[in-house]
Amino acid sequence: MSVSVESFLMDPHHDGTLQSRIRQMVAQGILSGRMRRGERMPSSRKLAAHLGVSRITVTLAYADLVADDYLRAEGRSGYFVSEGAPEPGDHPPARASGGDAVDWGRMLGHRPESVPMSLGKPRNWRDFRYPFVYGQADPTLFDHANWRGCMLQALGQKDFALMTDDNFDHDDPALVEYIARHTLPRRGILAAPDEILVTLGAQNALWLTAQLLLNQRRTAAIEDPGYPGLREILRQTRCRVVPVPVGAQGLEPARVPAGTDILFCTPSHHCPTGATLPLEARHALLHEAAARNTLIVEDDYEFEITHGRAPLPALKSLDREGRVIHVGSFSKSLFPGLRLGFLVGPAPFIREARALRATVLRHPPGLLQRAASHFLSLGYYDAMLRRLTRSFSQRRAVLLEAAQAEGLTIGGAVDVGGSSLWMRTPQGVSAETLARDLHEDSVLIEPGARFFDRPEEGDRYYRIAYSSITEERIPEGIARIARRLRSGNWT
Amino acid sequence: MSVSVESFLMDPHHDGTLQSRIRQMVAQGILSGRMRRGERMPSSRKLAAHLGVSRITVTLAYADLVADDYLRAEGRSGYFVSEGAPEPGDHPPARASGGDAVDWGRMLGHRPESVPMSLGKPRNWRDFRYPFVYGQADPTLFDHANWRGCMLQALGQKDFALMTDDNFDHDDPALVEYIARHTLPRRGILAAPDEILVTLGAQNALWLTAQLLLNQRRTAAIEDPGYPGLREILRQTRCRVVPVPVGAQGLEPARVPAGTDILFCTPSHHCPTGATLPLEARHALLHEAAARNTLIVEDDYEFEITHGRAPLPALKSLDREGRVIHVGSFSKSLFPGLRLGFLVGPAPFIREARALRATVLRHPPGLLQRAASHFLSLGYYDAMLRRLTRSFSQRRAVLLEAAQAEGLTIGGAVDVGGSSLWMRTPQGVSAETLARDLHEDSVLIEPGARFFDRPEEGDRYYRIAYSSITEERIPEGIARIARRLRSGNWT
Known part of the structure; x- marks a missing residue:
């Protein structure tokens, strides 16, 4: 049997070089069982003519496949699917969701309706x-070249352990150090490494915080209007949620109700109105919080995108009692798909957040932590x-x-x-x-x-x-x- | 004022080229406030002599810093900190954890002691x-060159949207397609894209499943001995946990107690004994599960590392009732730091898992999904x-x-x-x-x-x-x- 040249179809929408596309067609043909061990491949001349590419391109792709034992070369121009090529699945596939034997409605319990997630942000x-x-990130403003350079550096031999290891008990020390020495000081915050946790974006930081501090006997106050993702997070904790109206200057400290255990707020840029909490209101908020023993979660999600006037010091920097937990993010400034944020709080809290993070997802990917830390420390970020x-x-x-x-x-x-x-x-x-x-x-x-x-x-x-x-x-x-x-x- | 050449110290342990290290020293000096706007930099000749590098290296680093407006050039060899250079933090840093006003023991509630996380896997x-x-990954077996190539491809303009977007409602279609068409068929499983969810590693897949299906009124059966990370996950759901003894051939179906709502198991390679569940036992397990209306979570964490004899079909492939949820991972085969795994199950379950994932962490980083999908589809993975x-x-x-x-x-x-x-x-x-x-x-x-x-x-x-x-x-x-x-x- 030989493999017909007609089974090769160049997908015009596919990425990559011509050579890698040929490689991919052959590898997938073998893995899916369409091309079998011992079968003769079309000659490089024939395949090149069929695909409309140069013969050397096909030859190089074939050589590559020989090196990886997908193909073997025989004589001067004969290529065959290697006897050592991977086998396709041995067992005829069965449809995953056979039958309706399971009552999923019951099994999933009384879960709240999942919110229509694409609201306001259509995929297209x-x-x-x-x-x-x-x-979303703007490709015209993003520093592609240096981001690629930093990724390449992070992909190097030197950083292999950081990329590959299962480092669930600690974060990339270089990234943590950068956050401690450069990002936080600009917000007036001084934090030791054990007071910082790298998270999978600000959303993950808020989620971890809510999980640790709230339950059905506790009360959370949130801004109204406010960040919709937070409402979803709080629903999961089953805590009591009290909305606090937001005015032209953001949250009014006097309107935070007594009995609030945790207050979530966005003092830098209120989400969504953009209001900035004045300095006096920040002090008043901390004063109220101390009087009522309320903890404050400060979501500083967009701080670095401040223009028009100098930013005010973060709530956390004014906090003398350790009752503010600070959430930061690189999503708005770098890009949301990176999924890197951080949590700053007292060491006992960060320790528990790290343990919870390890159970839920282990840790944010080391490769991205390291690439971001190169990008930051080389000054490209600024x-x-x-x-x-x-x-x-x-x-x-x-x-x-x-x-x-x-x-x-x-x-x-x-x-x-x-x-x-x-x-x-x-x-x-x-x-x-x-x-x-x-x-x-x-x-x-x-x-x-x-x-x-x-x-x-x-x-x-x-x-x-x-x-x-x-x-x-x-x-x-x-x-x-x-x-x-x-x-x-x-x- | 001019910046003293003595303030430049080349860190011998630092990564990167000499030029990028110089760039970094200057950028950090400016960002930390040690070098101020308008200050004169050491001449390239002086700095080169001080650091023991060639003058052209310093000149190139300076030129790069001028391009980014950290420095400005004046005359033939004068460099100054630019007036447009970023300002260091305006507010004197305060220690993050001031005071002991908050009783963290009480605030964190009766959380279980965090397990000593480094157990068995010391950092060093x-x-x-x-x-x-x-x-952990073995650098001598890992295909560095092609992984880098695939990362570079994923970093290209074509994949920009996939890298940067906030794609919480869907995964990388190319990765999902590869899993559906190549990975799962080898396990005998056929699944549609809406039956697959990409997760942050197998740990995250198990966590999502447990959160959705368990609560304090439900019972989970686990293998004893078994995967310790799972016990931690179950503790969080407050469900009843029943250990099932494991013999030489893995779990004995008859020993799964009546009243089990969810059974977690590792049929391919039992963790940690390595036992493989025989085919008859797999059928028996499914039979018992159907009779008792138990759901099964099959953790296939190490399937792809099978040698010695041909793998048996996955439990999921034998399941005609849709009561098996299948967990897969690229952590063991690629590397754990990648944090990519997947969940296969009936569409209504996957839909809820996706909504929960969005609340907890949004989505696994798009860049890694795309790079992995290139690495897989080009056949490098196999x-x-x-x-x-x-x-x-x-x-x-x-x-x-x-x-x-x-x-x-x-x-x-x-x-x-x-x-x-x-x-x-x-x-x-x-x-x-x-x-x-x-x-x-x-x-x-x-x-x-x-x-x-x-x-x-x-x-x-x-x-x-x-x-x-x-x-x-x-x-x-x-x-x-x-x-x-x-x-x-x-x-």
Whole structure:
């Protein structure tokens, strides 16, 4: 038997060099059982002609496959599937989910309905011409070349142990040191390595904290509106959740109810309104917390993207009693897919968080910790942040101007820049409907209802982010929003 | 003011090129506030002489820093800290854990004592000459070059969205497809993409499963001895845990007690004895499970490292009722630091697992999913697996021969190879003591007590793995264990 040249189809959408694509076709043919041991491969000349590539490309791919014992060479141009090639599965596959013998509804218990997870962030956001989408990386601002360089360095022999080991009891020391010596001092925070835990993004840091500190007998206070991912986390702990209304200057310390065990807040840039908690309010908050023995979780998720005015010291830096747990993230500044964040708190708390993390997921991948630590310590991160904030600040100015020119209403803070603006629709206009209608105009905005404890209260709010839209497109995007608002039938 | 050349100290232990180390020293000097805006840098000639490097190296590093606006060049050879350089932290750092105002013992509640996490796997295992350590990658067998190549490909522009996006509602389609089309069929399993979830390693897959299916009213049965990480996971769910004794052929189906809601097992290679569950027992287990309405979680953690005889079909492949949840991992075959595993089960279960994963950690990093999917689909993975199993099989033969020659007693299975052997000490000899004493001989073995429900029952067992020790060193390592056993004072 010989393998027919027709079984080779070059997938035009596939990545990689021609040579690696040929290699892949052969390897997959063997692994799936389509090409069997001892079968003769098409000659390099024939295959090259069939695929429309040069003969040397095929020869090189074949040589590579011979080296890995997928193929063996015989004589001058004969290639055969090697006797040592891997066997395809021996057992005829059975469908995984056979039968309905199991009542999954019962087995999964009374779990809360899983939230519609794609809300506000459709997968195909890149297809929109005016994507005011929040929290995705902008390829035009990202420092590809140096990130690749740092990854390559982390992939080197020197870092092999850090990449491969099962290091569940400690994090990359270089990354922890960088966070302790550079990231935190800029927030006014001094922390020892045993007061820092690297987490799988800020979400994971918040989750670990909530798991450790809350249960059905405890009460958590959260900002309203606030980060929807947090509400989901708290639901899992079954604690009592009290929403605290947020004003133009963020959380009002006096409104945090007595009996609150843990307060979750975003003082740097309130999520989603962008309000910055004034210094006096920070002191007042700490004072109240001390009086009532409340712990505070400070989610500093977007601190590094500050422009417009100098950042205020973190709550944690003002805390003299060790009652603030600080959550940081590299997701907004590097990219969310990296999944690296950190938790800063007293050593006994961090110790328990580390043990819980080990049970749930062991540790954040060593390779990414090391690559990030190279990127940070070589100063590329700071250089990129400066480019990022410079660009965001320009985009914000354009956005504010366009919004004013078009008569849009801003519903949140305007003084300190993050990566988004919080907006309000005119009376009677549902932001949900607006967002849906705008899809037709290739405009993506995020309806605000999901940020509210009672979604109906948020029906007139929406978020427009400028982290993934170029400056030039902002005016037209805003104009389209305004046009919809003027033309719509909103009853 | 100018920056003194003495403030530059080349750290001999630091990674990277000379140029990048100079860059790093300057960037960190600026970020930490030691070098201030407007200060003059040492001339390239002076700094080069001080550091003992060539002048061009310093010039290139400076040019790089100028490009990123850390420095500015003036005239022909003057460099100054740029006025646009980042500011160091504005606020004097305060110690993170000030005061003891918070009673952390009370706040953390009655959490179980965190287990001593480094047990059996000391961080410095590389310092041992005879490291019979389990579950770490062997740099001599790992395919560095192609892994780097696949990482580079994943870092390319084409994969930017996959690397950076916040893709919490779906996994890398190419990785899922590979698992569905190649990995699972070899286990006899056919699964659709919505029946597969990529997890942060097998540990995370087990954790998600336990969280979804167990609570304080349910009963889990586990193997005894068994995987210690699982016991920790179950403790968190507060379910009832019933240990099921394991014999020479693994779990005995008849011994799974009535009333078991979920049975966790390792049929391919029982952890830690290495026993393989015979085909008849697999059928019997499924039969019992159906009769008692028990769900089975099959942890197939080491399947791909099978040598010695052909693997048996996975339990999941024999399951006609959809009551088996299958856990797989690339940790043992690629490396544990990668943290990639997967969960296979009925779609409604996978849907809930995905929602829970999103709350806890969002998703496994996209970059690693993509790099792994390149490595798998190009066939490098299979080629590496073959090298790995060939080498492990040789090491195992050497190990068995040495153990026999030295009169050591094997306490587990010998017929199917994984990456370790389960051993037993002579009467009266504590494996814990043996392991401790062997440190002096530069030999690392893993005491078995922690695998047992009642640790005292395991005091005579230990595990010796051959995944991180070279073939040549095995005989001497074994000889040293035997010498200790002969010479010891064990009362």
